[in-house]
Amino acid sequence: MWFSRHCAYTMSKYGMSMCVLGMHEEFRKDNIAVNAIWPRTAIWTAALDMLTEGKGKQMSRKPTIMADAAYIILSRNSRDFTGNFCLDEDVLKEEGITDFSQYSYEPNAELLPDFFVPGAEFQAYLPWKKMFEKSKI
Template sequence: MTTNTPDASAPAAPRGLAGRTLLMSGGSRGIGLAIAKRAAADGANVVLLAKTGEPHPKLAGTVFEAAEEIEASGGRALPVVGDVRRDDDVARAVAQALATFGGIDTVVNNASAIDLSPTDTIDMKRYDLMQDVNARGAFLLSKLALPALREAARAGSAAHILTLSPPLNLDPRWAGAHLAYTMAKYAMSLVTLGLAEELRGDGIAANSLWPRTLIDTAAIRNLPGGAAMAHASRGPEIVADAAHAILTSDPRTTTGHFFTDEEALRRVGVTDFSRYSRGASEDGLERDIFL
Protein backbone atom coordinates (compact mmCIF):
# COMPACT_ATOMS: atom_id res chain seq x y z
CA MET A 1 0.00 0.00 0.00
CA THR A 2 1.63 3.22 -1.15
CA THR A 3 0.26 5.98 1.04
CA ASN A 4 1.83 9.03 2.61
CA THR A 5 0.14 8.99 6.02
CA PRO A 6 0.49 12.19 8.04
CA ASP A 7 1.72 12.46 11.59
CA ALA A 8 -1.43 12.50 13.71
CA SER A 9 0.23 14.95 16.11
CA ALA A 10 1.00 17.53 13.41
CA PRO A 11 -0.61 20.93 14.04
CA ALA A 12 -3.41 21.93 11.68
CA ALA A 13 -3.02 25.72 12.10
CA PRO A 14 -6.61 26.51 11.09
CA ARG A 15 -7.21 30.02 9.77
CA GLY A 16 -10.63 29.72 8.19
CA LEU A 17 -11.63 30.21 4.58
CA ALA A 18 -13.22 33.66 4.78
CA GLY A 19 -12.59 35.64 1.60
CA ARG A 20 -10.78 32.79 -0.12
CA THR A 21 -11.90 31.53 -3.53
CA LEU A 22 -12.40 27.84 -4.26
CA LEU A 23 -12.70 26.53 -7.81
CA MET A 24 -14.43 23.14 -7.80
CA SER A 25 -15.31 20.66 -10.54
CA GLY A 26 -18.76 19.20 -10.03
CA GLY A 27 -20.32 20.15 -6.72
CA SER A 28 -23.97 20.44 -7.67
CA ARG A 29 -24.86 17.71 -5.15
CA GLY A 30 -23.43 15.17 -2.72
CA ILE A 31 -19.93 15.40 -1.28
CA GLY A 32 -18.86 18.29 -3.50
CA LEU A 33 -21.80 20.44 -2.44
CA ALA A 34 -21.19 19.61 1.22
CA ILE A 35 -17.55 20.75 0.88
CA ALA A 36 -18.67 23.93 -0.86
CA LYS A 37 -21.25 24.75 1.80
CA ARG A 38 -18.75 24.14 4.61
CA ALA A 39 -16.36 26.59 2.97
CA ALA A 40 -19.21 29.04 2.45
CA ALA A 41 -20.01 28.92 6.17
CA ASP A 42 -16.64 30.64 6.69
CA GLY A 43 -17.49 33.26 4.08
CA ALA A 44 -15.61 31.73 1.14
CA ASN A 45 -16.26 32.34 -2.54
CA VAL A 46 -17.06 29.16 -4.47
CA VAL A 47 -16.89 28.71 -8.24
CA LEU A 48 -18.65 25.54 -9.41
CA LEU A 49 -17.87 24.10 -12.84
CA ALA A 50 -20.57 21.51 -13.48
CA LYS A 51 -22.63 20.09 -16.34
CA THR A 52 -25.90 20.19 -14.43
CA GLY A 53 -27.47 23.31 -15.88
CA GLU A 54 -30.71 21.34 -16.23
CA PRO A 55 -32.23 18.90 -13.72
CA HIS A 56 -31.00 15.31 -13.89
CA PRO A 57 -33.79 12.75 -14.52
CA LYS A 58 -32.84 10.75 -11.40
CA LEU A 59 -30.66 13.01 -9.23
CA ALA A 60 -31.87 16.24 -7.70
CA GLY A 61 -29.84 19.44 -7.95
CA THR A 62 -28.49 21.80 -10.60
CA VAL A 63 -25.44 24.00 -10.42
CA PHE A 64 -27.73 27.01 -10.00
CA GLU A 65 -29.59 25.43 -7.08
CA ALA A 66 -26.23 24.52 -5.53
CA ALA A 67 -25.15 28.16 -5.84
CA GLU A 68 -28.27 29.23 -3.96
CA GLU A 69 -27.46 26.78 -1.15
CA ILE A 70 -23.88 28.03 -0.99
CA GLU A 71 -24.99 31.63 -0.66
CA ALA A 72 -27.58 30.65 1.97
CA SER A 73 -24.69 29.09 3.91
CA GLY A 74 -22.87 32.42 4.05
CA GLY A 75 -20.59 32.49 1.03
CA ARG A 76 -20.63 33.85 -2.49
CA ALA A 77 -21.16 31.52 -5.44
CA LEU A 78 -20.48 31.57 -9.16
CA PRO A 79 -22.14 28.74 -11.12
CA VAL A 80 -20.43 27.89 -14.41
CA VAL A 81 -22.15 25.41 -16.69
CA GLY A 82 -19.44 23.43 -18.41
CA ASP A 83 -17.68 20.10 -18.78
CA VAL A 84 -14.35 19.39 -17.08
CA ARG A 85 -13.47 17.30 -20.16
CA ARG A 86 -13.50 20.38 -22.40
CA ASP A 87 -10.42 22.61 -22.38
CA ASP A 88 -12.39 25.73 -23.30
CA ASP A 89 -14.93 25.18 -20.51
CA VAL A 90 -12.23 24.78 -17.88
CA ALA A 91 -10.36 27.84 -19.16
CA ARG A 92 -13.62 29.80 -19.05
CA ALA A 93 -14.25 28.76 -15.44
CA VAL A 94 -10.77 29.90 -14.44
CA ALA A 95 -11.21 33.21 -16.28
CA GLN A 96 -14.62 33.83 -14.70
CA ALA A 97 -13.27 33.04 -11.23
CA LEU A 98 -10.51 35.62 -11.71
CA ALA A 99 -12.87 38.22 -13.18
CA THR A 100 -15.47 37.79 -10.43
CA PHE A 101 -13.37 37.23 -7.33
CA GLY A 102 -9.92 38.45 -8.30
CA GLY A 103 -8.04 35.20 -7.75
CA ILE A 104 -8.11 31.49 -6.97
CA ASP A 105 -6.78 30.16 -3.66
CA THR A 106 -7.95 26.56 -3.85
CA VAL A 107 -8.77 23.97 -6.50
CA VAL A 108 -11.01 21.04 -5.55
CA ASN A 109 -10.99 18.16 -8.04
CA ASN A 110 -14.34 16.70 -7.11
CA ALA A 111 -15.92 15.62 -10.42
CA SER A 112 -15.68 11.90 -11.00
CA ALA A 113 -17.28 9.16 -13.09
CA ILE A 114 -17.69 5.61 -11.83
CA ASP A 115 -18.30 2.21 -13.41
CA LEU A 116 -17.29 -0.89 -11.47
CA SER A 117 -17.72 -3.31 -14.39
CA PRO A 118 -14.98 -5.90 -14.93
CA THR A 119 -12.75 -5.70 -17.99
CA ASP A 120 -14.68 -8.04 -20.25
CA THR A 121 -18.00 -6.25 -19.84
CA ILE A 122 -17.17 -2.56 -19.52
CA ASP A 123 -18.18 -0.44 -22.48
CA MET A 124 -15.22 1.50 -23.87
CA LYS A 125 -17.28 4.69 -23.90
CA ARG A 126 -17.57 4.34 -20.12
CA TYR A 127 -13.84 3.63 -19.91
CA ASP A 128 -13.10 6.79 -21.90
CA LEU A 129 -15.54 8.81 -19.77
CA MET A 130 -13.78 7.79 -16.56
CA GLN A 131 -10.35 8.55 -17.96
CA ASP A 132 -11.50 11.91 -19.32
CA VAL A 133 -13.39 13.09 -16.22
CA ASN A 134 -11.25 11.57 -13.50
CA ALA A 135 -7.68 11.54 -14.80
CA ARG A 136 -7.65 14.23 -17.47
CA GLY A 137 -10.16 16.48 -15.70
CA ALA A 138 -8.19 16.62 -12.45
CA PHE A 139 -4.97 17.27 -14.36
CA LEU A 140 -6.52 19.96 -16.58
CA LEU A 141 -8.28 21.94 -13.86
CA SER A 142 -5.15 21.93 -11.72
CA LYS A 143 -2.94 22.86 -14.67
CA LEU A 144 -5.02 25.84 -15.83
CA ALA A 145 -5.39 27.19 -12.30
CA LEU A 146 -1.64 27.07 -11.55
CA PRO A 147 -0.83 30.70 -12.47
CA ALA A 148 -3.58 31.95 -10.16
CA LEU A 149 -2.52 29.57 -7.39
CA ARG A 150 1.08 30.75 -7.66
CA GLU A 151 -0.10 34.34 -7.43
CA ALA A 152 -2.16 33.49 -4.34
CA ALA A 153 0.82 31.80 -2.70
CA ARG A 154 3.06 34.79 -3.45
CA ALA A 155 0.46 37.05 -1.85
CA GLY A 156 0.56 35.00 1.33
CA SER A 157 -2.65 33.00 0.86
CA ALA A 158 -2.79 29.31 1.71
CA ALA A 159 -2.89 27.82 -1.80
CA HIS A 160 -4.22 24.26 -2.03
CA ILE A 161 -5.16 21.61 -4.57
CA LEU A 162 -7.44 18.98 -3.05
CA THR A 163 -8.42 15.90 -5.05
CA LEU A 164 -11.13 13.45 -4.06
CA SER A 165 -9.18 10.28 -4.74
CA PRO A 166 -7.90 7.27 -2.79
CA PRO A 167 -4.52 6.24 -1.43
CA LEU A 168 -2.33 4.53 -4.02
CA ASN A 169 -2.96 1.04 -2.70
CA LEU A 170 -1.20 -1.43 -5.00
CA ASP A 171 -2.85 -4.48 -3.46
CA PRO A 172 -3.89 -6.43 -6.63
CA ARG A 173 -7.36 -6.84 -5.11
CA TRP A 174 -8.46 -3.40 -6.27
CA ALA A 175 -7.18 -3.62 -9.83
CA GLY A 176 -8.66 -7.09 -10.11
CA ALA A 177 -12.07 -5.99 -8.84
CA HIS A 178 -12.66 -3.12 -11.29
CA LEU A 179 -9.58 -2.40 -13.35
CA ALA A 180 -10.95 0.46 -15.46
CA TYR A 181 -12.25 2.43 -12.47
CA THR A 182 -9.12 1.73 -10.42
CA MET A 183 -6.92 3.07 -13.22
CA ALA A 184 -8.98 6.24 -13.48
CA LYS A 185 -9.07 6.95 -9.73
CA TYR A 186 -5.41 6.13 -9.19
CA ALA A 187 -4.57 8.55 -12.00
CA MET A 188 -6.24 11.28 -9.93
CA SER A 189 -4.07 10.26 -6.99
CA LEU A 190 -0.98 10.49 -9.21
CA VAL A 191 -1.97 14.11 -9.88
CA THR A 192 -1.66 14.67 -6.12
CA LEU A 193 1.62 12.79 -5.85
CA GLY A 194 3.23 14.61 -8.77
CA LEU A 195 1.95 18.12 -8.09
CA ALA A 196 2.90 17.97 -4.42
CA GLU A 197 6.52 17.47 -5.45
CA GLU A 198 6.42 19.76 -8.47
CA LEU A 199 4.86 22.68 -6.56
CA ARG A 200 6.65 22.28 -3.24
CA GLY A 201 8.92 25.22 -3.96
CA ASP A 202 5.93 27.39 -4.86
CA GLY A 203 4.26 26.88 -1.51
CA ILE A 204 1.21 25.23 -3.10
CA ALA A 205 -0.11 22.11 -1.37
CA ALA A 206 -1.54 19.10 -3.19
CA ASN A 207 -3.40 16.48 -1.17
CA SER A 208 -5.99 13.77 -1.67
CA LEU A 209 -9.01 12.99 0.50
CA TRP A 210 -11.01 9.75 0.62
CA PRO A 211 -13.81 8.64 2.94
CA ARG A 212 -13.10 5.72 5.21
CA THR A 213 -16.72 4.57 4.95
CA LEU A 214 -19.46 4.74 2.37
CA ILE A 215 -21.04 8.19 2.18
CA ASP A 216 -24.79 8.66 1.98
CA THR A 217 -25.56 10.43 -1.30
CA ALA A 218 -28.42 10.37 -3.79
CA ALA A 219 -26.25 8.27 -6.10
CA ILE A 220 -25.87 5.62 -3.37
CA ARG A 221 -29.59 5.64 -2.61
CA ASN A 222 -30.42 5.10 -6.30
CA LEU A 223 -28.43 1.85 -6.42
CA PRO A 224 -30.06 -1.54 -5.81
CA GLY A 225 -30.11 -1.97 -2.05
CA GLY A 226 -29.39 1.72 -1.68
CA ALA A 227 -31.45 2.23 1.48
CA ALA A 228 -29.45 -0.41 3.36
CA MET A 229 -26.19 1.02 2.04
CA ALA A 230 -27.21 4.51 3.15
CA HIS A 231 -27.97 3.19 6.65
CA ALA A 232 -24.44 1.76 6.81
CA SER A 233 -22.92 5.06 5.66
CA ARG A 234 -21.88 8.38 7.10
CA GLY A 235 -23.18 11.72 5.91
CA PRO A 236 -21.17 13.85 3.47
CA GLU A 237 -20.58 16.34 6.28
CA ILE A 238 -17.66 14.24 7.52
CA VAL A 239 -15.85 14.67 4.21
CA ALA A 240 -16.72 18.39 4.18
CA ASP A 241 -15.29 18.87 7.67
CA ALA A 242 -12.19 16.87 6.72
CA ALA A 243 -11.70 18.98 3.59
CA HIS A 244 -12.02 22.12 5.70
CA ALA A 245 -9.33 20.82 8.05
CA ILE A 246 -6.96 20.22 5.13
CA LEU A 247 -7.69 23.52 3.37
CA THR A 248 -7.08 25.52 6.54
CA SER A 249 -3.71 23.85 7.15
CA ASP A 250 -0.31 25.27 6.25
CA PRO A 251 0.37 24.31 2.61
CA ARG A 252 4.12 24.36 3.24
CA THR A 253 3.89 21.49 5.71
CA THR A 254 0.69 19.67 4.72
CA THR A 255 1.27 18.44 1.18
CA GLY A 256 1.62 15.13 -0.61
CA HIS A 257 -0.74 13.28 1.72
CA PHE A 258 -3.51 10.79 1.01
CA PHE A 259 -5.86 11.47 3.89
CA THR A 260 -8.89 9.53 4.91
CA ASP A 261 -11.58 11.76 6.37
CA GLU A 262 -10.86 10.33 9.82
CA GLU A 263 -7.13 11.06 9.57
CA ALA A 264 -7.74 14.65 8.51
CA LEU A 265 -10.15 15.24 11.39
CA ARG A 266 -7.92 13.62 14.00
CA ARG A 267 -5.26 16.19 13.12
CA VAL A 268 -7.58 18.91 14.41
CA GLY A 269 -8.60 16.99 17.52
CA VAL A 270 -11.78 15.23 16.39
CA THR A 271 -11.95 11.65 17.64
CA ASP A 272 -15.70 10.97 17.93
CA PHE A 273 -17.24 10.38 14.50
CA SER A 274 -20.55 8.96 15.69
CA ARG A 275 -22.51 12.11 14.85
CA TYR A 276 -21.82 11.56 11.16
CA SER A 277 -23.43 8.10 11.08
CA ARG A 278 -26.72 7.66 9.23
CA GLY A 279 -27.91 5.05 11.70
CA ALA A 280 -25.48 2.18 11.94
CA SER A 281 -23.09 1.80 14.86
CA GLU A 282 -19.41 2.39 14.20
CA ASP A 283 -18.94 -1.38 13.88
CA GLY A 284 -21.79 -1.57 11.37
CA LEU A 285 -20.48 1.01 8.93
CA GLU A 286 -19.53 -0.15 5.43
CA ARG A 287 -15.88 0.47 4.62
CA ASP A 288 -15.17 2.27 1.35
CA ILE A 289 -13.17 0.68 -1.44
CA PHE A 290 -9.39 1.06 -1.89
CA LEU A 291 -8.74 0.93 1.88
Protein backbone atom coordinates in the same frame (compact mmCIF):
# COMPACT_ATOMS: atom_id res chain seq x y z
CA MET B 1 -9.97 -9.84 -8.43
CA TRP B 2 -11.53 -7.43 -5.96
CA PHE B 3 -11.80 -4.55 -8.47
CA SER B 4 -13.34 -6.54 -11.31
CA ARG B 5 -16.72 -4.81 -10.94
CA HIS B 6 -15.27 -1.30 -11.01
CA CYS B 7 -12.13 -1.30 -13.16
CA ALA B 8 -12.75 2.17 -14.65
CA TYR B 9 -13.39 3.65 -11.20
CA THR B 10 -10.22 2.05 -9.87
CA MET B 11 -8.23 3.45 -12.78
CA SER B 12 -9.63 6.94 -12.18
CA LYS B 13 -8.67 6.80 -8.49
CA TYR B 14 -5.18 5.61 -9.41
CA GLY B 15 -4.86 8.46 -11.94
CA MET B 16 -5.94 11.03 -9.36
CA SER B 17 -3.38 9.61 -6.93
CA MET B 18 -0.63 10.01 -9.50
CA CYS B 19 -1.74 13.62 -10.02
CA VAL B 20 -1.31 14.30 -6.28
CA LEU B 21 2.22 12.90 -6.34
CA GLY B 22 3.22 14.85 -9.44
CA MET B 23 1.42 18.11 -8.78
CA HIS B 24 2.55 18.43 -5.19
CA GLU B 25 6.15 18.53 -6.43
CA GLU B 26 5.32 20.75 -9.41
CA PHE B 27 3.59 23.41 -7.30
CA ARG B 28 5.67 23.14 -4.13
CA LYS B 29 7.89 26.07 -5.20
CA ASP B 30 4.77 28.26 -5.38
CA ASN B 31 3.63 27.18 -1.88
CA ILE B 32 0.59 25.44 -3.32
CA ALA B 33 -0.30 22.23 -1.51
CA VAL B 34 -1.81 19.25 -3.28
CA ASN B 35 -3.23 16.48 -1.10
CA ALA B 36 -5.79 13.70 -1.41
CA ILE B 37 -8.59 12.79 0.95
CA TRP B 38 -10.31 9.43 1.07
CA PRO B 39 -13.23 8.23 3.16
CA ARG B 40 -12.55 5.45 5.67
CA THR B 41 -16.14 4.25 5.30
CA ALA B 42 -18.83 4.42 2.64
CA ILE B 43 -20.23 7.93 2.13
CA TRP B 44 -23.91 8.22 1.21
CA THR B 45 -24.16 9.76 -2.25
CA ALA B 46 -26.52 9.49 -5.21
CA ALA B 47 -24.15 6.92 -6.73
CA LEU B 48 -24.29 4.71 -3.64
CA ASP B 49 -28.06 5.13 -3.52
CA MET B 50 -28.28 3.87 -7.10
CA LEU B 51 -25.83 0.99 -6.52
CA THR B 52 -27.53 -0.25 -3.36
CA GLU B 53 -31.10 0.69 -4.33
CA GLY B 54 -31.32 2.76 -1.16
CA LYS B 55 -30.24 -0.06 1.15
CA GLY B 56 -26.76 1.24 1.98
CA LYS B 57 -27.69 4.48 3.70
CA GLN B 58 -27.79 3.09 7.24
CA MET B 59 -24.27 1.67 6.77
CA SER B 60 -22.85 4.92 5.36
CA ARG B 61 -21.69 8.23 6.72
CA LYS B 62 -22.90 11.69 5.76
CA PRO B 63 -20.82 13.69 3.25
CA THR B 64 -20.23 16.31 5.95
CA ILE B 65 -17.39 14.20 7.36
CA MET B 66 -15.49 14.77 4.12
CA ALA B 67 -16.25 18.50 4.21
CA ASP B 68 -15.00 18.83 7.79
CA ALA B 69 -11.82 16.88 7.05
CA ALA B 70 -11.21 18.87 3.86
CA TYR B 71 -11.56 22.13 5.79
CA ILE B 72 -8.88 20.98 8.23
CA ILE B 73 -6.54 19.94 5.42
CA LEU B 74 -7.06 23.21 3.54
CA SER B 75 -6.33 25.16 6.74
CA ARG B 76 -2.90 23.59 7.15
CA ASN B 77 0.33 25.28 6.14
CA SER B 78 0.87 24.57 2.44
CA ARG B 79 4.65 24.56 2.84
CA ASP B 80 4.54 21.78 5.41
CA PHE B 81 1.53 19.72 4.38
CA THR B 82 1.57 18.62 0.75
CA GLY B 83 1.70 15.35 -1.16
CA ASN B 84 -0.33 13.50 1.46
CA PHE B 85 -3.03 10.87 1.15
CA CYS B 86 -5.39 11.39 4.09
CA LEU B 87 -8.31 9.45 5.50
CA ASP B 88 -11.20 11.64 6.66
CA GLU B 89 -11.49 9.97 10.05
CA ASP B 90 -7.75 10.16 10.75
CA VAL B 91 -7.65 13.89 9.94
CA LEU B 92 -10.46 14.53 12.40
CA LYS B 93 -8.85 12.36 15.08
CA GLU B 94 -5.63 14.36 14.74
CA GLU B 95 -7.70 17.43 15.66
CA GLY B 96 -9.12 15.73 18.75
CA ILE B 97 -12.48 14.69 17.33
CA THR B 98 -13.38 11.23 18.62
CA ASP B 99 -17.18 11.16 18.46
CA PHE B 100 -18.21 10.43 14.88
CA SER B 101 -21.90 9.79 15.59
CA GLN B 102 -22.86 13.16 14.05
CA TYR B 103 -21.70 11.79 10.69
CA SER B 104 -23.81 8.61 10.80
CA TYR B 105 -27.35 8.14 9.59
CA GLU B 106 -27.73 5.26 12.06
CA PRO B 107 -25.38 5.93 15.01
CA ASN B 108 -25.20 2.27 16.12
CA ALA B 109 -25.09 0.64 12.69
CA GLU B 110 -22.03 -1.17 11.40
CA LEU B 111 -20.37 1.01 8.75
CA LEU B 112 -19.15 -0.33 5.44
CA PRO B 113 -15.42 0.27 4.99
CA ASP B 114 -14.50 2.05 1.77
CA PHE B 115 -13.20 -0.42 -0.82
CA PHE B 116 -10.11 1.65 -1.47
CA VAL B 117 -8.80 1.70 2.10
CA PRO B 118 -6.03 -0.91 2.53
CA GLY B 119 -7.44 -4.11 3.97
CA ALA B 120 -11.05 -3.01 3.59
CA GLU B 121 -11.65 -5.02 0.44
CA PHE B 122 -11.88 -8.16 2.56
CA GLN B 123 -13.83 -6.67 5.48
CA ALA B 124 -16.39 -5.04 3.23
CA TYR B 125 -16.71 -7.77 0.65
CA LEU B 126 -19.68 -9.71 2.00
CA PRO B 127 -22.07 -6.84 2.81
CA TRP B 128 -21.26 -5.15 -0.52
CA LYS B 129 -21.55 -8.44 -2.41
CA LYS B 130 -25.04 -9.04 -1.04
CA MET B 131 -26.18 -5.57 -2.07
CA PHE B 132 -24.59 -5.76 -5.53
CA GLU B 133 -26.10 -9.18 -6.22
CA LYS B 134 -29.55 -7.71 -5.60
CA SER B 135 -28.92 -4.53 -7.59
CA LYS B 136 -29.68 -4.01 -11.26
CA ILE B 137 -26.07 -3.42 -12.31
